[in-house]
Amino acid sequence: MKKLEELTSMNMIEDYLSNHELSFLYVSREDCGVCHAVLPKLRELLDKFPLIHLGHINAYDVEEVAAKFSIFTVPVLLLFIDGKEVLREARFVHFDELEKRLEKIHKMYNQQ
Template sequence: MKEIHPLTSLDSVGAFLEQHKLSFLYVSRPECNVCHSILPKLRELLEHYPKIHLGHIDASQVEEIAAKYLIFTVPAMLLVIDKKEYIRSDRFVRFENLNQEIEQIYELVTQDDPAE
């Protein structure tokens, strides 16, 4: 399964996005049952995209994440490329649709890029 990078502050989120051209941010809360059920499916999906790095933010620890990224519900998922948001999905995710969106963008971004 895809490795998860725990991000524990806005600074660590910024550094993560700076460090990785292709980033996927997963924002959740410990008491969110939907969050717990979606994360394994997301990790499995992202396994097909080796150049995408997965960062996890616990919104109860990094409360300012909601204001910074306009997150109103969890789980929230953001595909970020070169520090710009390209895909946003939240709460109830249709993984087939999410996969199609990621696949299209991933192919465009990585077609001439052998390494990150």
């Protein structure tokens, strides 16, 4: 299962995004049932994409994350390339579609 890095401050999040070319942020809350169901599926999916790093943010611990990334619900999945958001999924994730989109992005970076 994909390694998950816990990000507990805005500084950690900003460092994470600047240190990884392809970075995925998973924003959740511990009292969110959907969040608990989506995370294992996401980690399993991201195993197929070794270039993508996965960071986790508990929205209760880092409240500023909601304003910074315009988050209105959880879970939120955000993919960044070179610090720019390129993909966003929220609440109910369609994993088949997400996988196709990630395959295109990963293929592009694998060719470099």
